[in-house]
Amino acid sequence: MADSPLFNQTGIQLTLALMLIIIVAGLVIVVLKFLSIYSNILKQREWLEAEKKRWNLSPEERAEYEKQLREAEQDQPENQLSGNLPPSDTKGVIRNINSVEEFRIFPTKRRNSSFIKYISPELTRLILWFLGTAIAWLVIGTTFGLYAGIKYVVPDVEHTGWLSFGRLRPAHTNAVFWGWASLAMVGLSYYVVTRVSNVENYNIRQGYISLILINAAVLAGTISLLAGVNNGGGEYREYIWPIMITFGIGIAFSTHNLFRPVVKRIVKEIYISNWYVISGFMFIIIVILVGYIPVWQNGVGETITQGYYMHQAIGMWFMMINLGLMYYFLPQQLNKPIYSYSLGALAFWSHTFFYTLIGTHHFIFSAIPWRLQTTAIIASVGMLIPVAAGTTNFIMTFNGAWYQLKTSYTLPFYFMSIIFYFTGSLQGTVEAFRYTNLLWHFTDFTVSHSHLTMYGIITFMIWAFSYTLIPRLTGKEPPKLLVGIHFWLALIGLLMYVIALMIGGTETGLMWMKKKPFIDGVINMFPFWLWRAIGGTFMWISHLIFAYNFYCMVRKKESVRVPKTPAEVLAAKRQFGNTEFNS
Numbered sequence: 001m002a003d004s005p006l007f008n009q010t011g012i013q014l015t016l017a018l019m020l021i022i023i024v025a026g027l028v029i030v031v032l033k034f035l036s037i038y039s040n041i042l043k044q045r046e047w048l049e050a051e052k053k054r055w056n057l058s059p060e061e062r063a064e065y066e067k068q069l070r071e072a073e074q075d076q077p078e079n080q081l082s083g084n085l086p087p088s089d090t091k092g093v094i095r096n097i098n099s100v101e102e103f104r105i106f107p108t109k110r111r112n113s114s115f116i117k118y119i120s121p122e123l124t125r126l127i128l129w130f131l132g133t134a135i136a137w138l139v140i141g142t143t144f145g146l147y148a149g150i151k152y153v154v155p156d157v158e159h160t161g162w163l164s165f166g167r168l169r170p171a172h173t174n175a176v177f178w179g180w181a182s183l184a185m186v187g188l189s190y191y192v193v194t195r196v197s198n199v200e201n202y203n204i205r206q207g208y209i210s211l212i213l214i215n216a217a218v219l220a221g222t223i224s225l226l227a228g229v230n231n232g233g234g235e236y237r238e239y240i241w242p243i244m245i246t247f248g249i250g251i252a253f254s255t256h257n258l259f260r261p262v263v264k265r266i267v268k269e270i271y272i273s274n275w276y277v278i279s280g281f282m283f284i285i286i287v288i289l290v291g292y293i294p295v296w297q298n299g300v301g302e303t304i305t306q307g308y309y310m311h312q313a314i315g316m317w318f319m320m321i322n323l324g325l326m327y328y329f330l331p332q333q334l335n336k337p338i339y340s341y342s343l344g345a346l347a348f349w350s351h352t353f354f355y356t357l358i359g360t361h362h363f364i365f366s367a368i369p370w371r372l373q374t375t376a377i378i379a380s381v382g383m384l385i386p387v388a389a390g391t392t393n394f395i396m397t398f399n400g401a402w403y404q405l406k407t408s409y410t411l412p413f414y415f416m417s418i419i420f421y422f423t424g425s426l427q428g429t430v431e432a433f434r435y436t437n438l439l440w441h442f443t444d445f446t447v448s449h450s451h452l453t454m455y456g457i458i459t460f461m462i463w464a465f466s467y468t469l470i471p472r473l474t475g476k477e478p479p480k481l482l483v484g485i486h487f488w489l490a491l492i493g494l495l496m497y498v499i500a501l502m503i504g505g506t507e508t509g510l511m512w513m514k515k516k517p518f519i520d521g522v523i524n525m526f527p528f529w530l531w532r533a534i535g536g537t538f539m540w541i542s543h544l545i546f547a548y549n550f551y552c553m554v555r556k557k558e559s560v561r562v563p564k565t566p567a568e569v570l571a572a573k574r575q576f577g578n579t580e581f582n583s
Contacts, residue, residue: 011436018423025419036406130187137179145172152529170238179218197265213250234306255281272344276324283316307359315355339396351386361432380432413464420456445505478549493538504528
């Protein structure tokens with residue numbers, strides 16, 4: 001295999017094609033944003049030309065022009081077209097006048113008048129606490145990761161035991177897994193499950209118990225890992241069992257809580273979002289028990305258990321929950337239904353079937369029985385079905401609404417996360433092939449792949465959902481410029497990161513296959529590790545911006561706003577408890 005041409009291998013060709021798709025998708029967003037900016041420039045020029053013509057008008061023409069402007073003004077007296085006084089219509093706009101006591105026609109939805117709270121203030125606070133603590137762990141965890149990446153380039157920067165690479169790396173991965181992503185997903189699930197069930201039936205106290213237990217587990221786990229106390233098991237399983245059991249109990253409280261609105265739902269059907277969300281919560285408890293009960297952890301059984309634990313945590317917890325959230329938030333953000341409910345059902349059941357069988361696809365040519373390796377490879381190829389079905393469903397939902405990418409600050413996060421879902425998942429399938437596994441396993445390529453999925457898919461999705469939901473909970477939007485900077489820093493940094501490690505990991509694998517000394521591979525990786533640190537810095541800065549944006553959405557002083565439009569009046573009545581408008 002070592003002597004065969006690299007680019008003749010199917011796995012290499014597919015990987016290059018997938019990375020090209022990501023780059024093209026990013027360029028599409030660049031072009032759309034440029035067209036939006038260019039359109040605004042043209043409109044501004046047109047306005048300036050109109051102003052020039054206006055100043056060159058004669059006094060009579062200017063008087064006529066100003067009269068037309070006054071007649072076209074939207075702010076009309078109370079007795080013109082609306083209000084409680086007898087109607088007056090000097091412009092002759094209406095012909096048949098009828099009186100109604102309440103508003104029956106609503107204006108086109110405006111962004112600042114669409115913040116209607118559909119959930120209780122108590123649940124709103126709980127969700128914001130989940131998201132707030134999640135963001136804190138994002139900053140802490142990625143700070144560990146950035147410093148670990150810098151140590152690749154400057155290994156002698158310091159020699160503190162608590163900050164050694166062997167302790168920083170698991171502290172980083174576990175903090176972003178169980179702290180950032182898990183807490184954010186739980187908080188978002190509390191909103192989605194109650195909305196699609198059309199009933200709020202939570203025990204808020206149980207929700208706070210879950211919040212406290214999960215945060216306590218991640219805090220204790222981070223301290224123990226930095227102190228050198230770990231499980232000694234495998235990747236993402238470094239927390240000792242009392243800490244991970246605490247995390248599992250916290251998840252169990254939320255699992256019980258989330259079942260309540262589904263059981264008491266008003267609608268008969270269970271929407272596809274709840275299929276994914278409830279299944280994900282059930283699976284993670286099973287995964288923790290399988291990973292930590294010391295029954296199968298002997299010899300080869302330990303490796304098989306590790307493969308199951310690692311992949312089911314990613315595929316049946318992180319991926320499952322986020323896909324369920326996507327089925328709710330994407331149609332809502334685009335203001336149109338999901339393209340196909342049947343494709344969603346196909347994706348759900350095929351994902352559940354195939355993903356539970358791929359645990360050993362990273363252990364090809366190992367001591368694991370050959371039949372299990374082959375099963376994992378076949379199941380990895382089977383993952384093409386749910387990935388293709390889900391991606392098609394999401395992309396086709398965009399159909400007819402692509403123009404929104406030009407002006408929306410949330411949809412680029414949705415779009416790129418969907419592209420990463422397709423490319424990252426298929427790249428995982430490619431990595432399961434025997435040749436590519438032999439080439440890439442134990443190299444930095446696997447680090448690249450994990451960030452392509454956990455960061456490109458999971459984190460980008462959570463950001464999209466957060467920017468969609470939090471303004472609806474608080475009525476405050478983040479600075480749009482900072483959201484754009486956040487997006488581009490994260491995207492460019494991630495591309496730097498993954499492309500550098502893909503190239504460097506491939507070169508290292510080729511050197512190993514040719515029996516080159518190990519140290520040659522280390523020396524060869526130095527420039528790629530430098531790019532890894534640069535890309536990681538971009539990503540880390542974007543996290544700080546996201547944290548500040550969250551602060552703006554939650555803590556910024558609120559100016560007194562008097563409702564003017566009918567939609568704003570109705571929203572105010574709903575917010576202040578007018579029972580006539582309560583659902």
